[in-house]
Amino acid sequence: MKSDLLKNFWYLVSAYSAVFVAIGAFVFTLFQKQDQLERELDALKKSKS
Amino acid sequence: MKKDALLDRILLLATVIAVPISLYLVFLYAPLEKTMGLMQKIFYYHVPLAWICFLAFFVVFVLSIRHLVTKDIKYDIIAHCSVQIGVLFCGLVLITGPIWARPIWGVWWSWDPRLTTTLILFMMYVGYLLIDSFTSEEVKAARIKAVFGIVAFMDVPIVWYSIKWWRTIHPMVRDGKSGMNISPKMHVTLLFCILTFTLIYALLLRLAVRVRTTEKELEYLKDSLGEEMI
């Protein structure tokens, strides 16, 4: 019975981790992209002036 | 601009506070359910993910109509980001659902109406994102995505009902989440988690829209510079 509970615990943990990892990864890529885009934008604006 | 930034901060703060509270409610406040035990707790994230995913696609539906009517690209930008988040949440429903089902019913997948409709939803809106990848002209892409966003959403209830009808004729043993006893504490937890995910959706949407807007800005700048050089 205890091993059952333990096994279920790992299922539970993996489900919740999946949610956090996925959303976290999404947020991370958004911030990364934003940084990269802003750098490119700045560079372009400087070269224009 | 200042009001925008303030709104963003409030949203971020609210979300950052809500998430740990939701976890506390799920693991420490909500009681252990009788029939499913520990596994039932996936429900508190699985269900809100499904609801908010549906909300995201409804937002796409509304914005798509507005885009076709006003031809304003801003609606396409927000709609596209909402699709991205919707697809993300959809994918998570499809991951957490089977993780729940496996220990409870012994199978990863049963073609039950809810999960099956979610799978089809996932396919539909991945298609939406692919339209964007494969269409070169931006204005055209926005328009046809809007049309697709409308047509796809209208199909969702029909897909849901057709699967449900079929299932009432050919029931399978492991249908639905029936067999769960819900106490008031569980209700509170569920509602709070729905609120949490709504906040997460709003936050992600603002972040994604910011990225896409900047992307467009960069493109326009590049285009106009290219024209000047010619």
Next chain:
Amino acid sequence: MTSAFKLIYHLVSKDILAELRSKEMLVSLFFFSLMVIIIFHFTIEVSGVSLAEIAAGLIWVAFTFSGIIGLNRSFSSELHNGCLQGLMLTPMDRGDIYIAKMLANTIFMMTVELMLVPIFTFLLNVPVLEHLGSLALVFLLGTWGYTAVGTLLAAISANTSAQEVMLPILLLPLIIPILMGAVSATGLIINSGKGIFDADVLKWLKLLVGFDIIFTTVCYLTFEYVIEE
């Protein structure tokens, strides 16, 4: 109003005449469907499932996949020859172009389907020929819904660089209700010998009709946004 009907009639006849001359679409769709059945024998039947049992599903698989080919071709010729721009110059409501295309596609698909009926009876040993009347109605309602959505999505896919691949990706999830309704009704007719006035069959027919009406309307209204420049 009558001029709209006339224009639609002309457009549909143009497509049909073009096809009657070359016959390439009808012939290729017919042989493609035949090939699907043969492949199913060598895969499904070989793995132990009797095809006669899944005949209803098999029939609609054949229709679905050959339908995709047909839909793709219905727009590829327009685009490659600049016909679409020509059409848009006519004083025709854009939605009517959609209706015309949809009707032409439906007629093509139904023709192929009816040509396949004897093949199904012959290869699958199912009483398809016997229930032809009821089946024809089911085929019509199912095909109509399929082409209603398919014509719009073919126009959308034609705008992308991956036209042939986009159409099935976009279309197949959307027509799930059509498949469920059509396969269920077809199955009830050929397996249990029920007629179209049977309560169970009627239920599925209602789903098909509902789908057909809703999506013809929505696609009619949104078609112009897909083809305008």
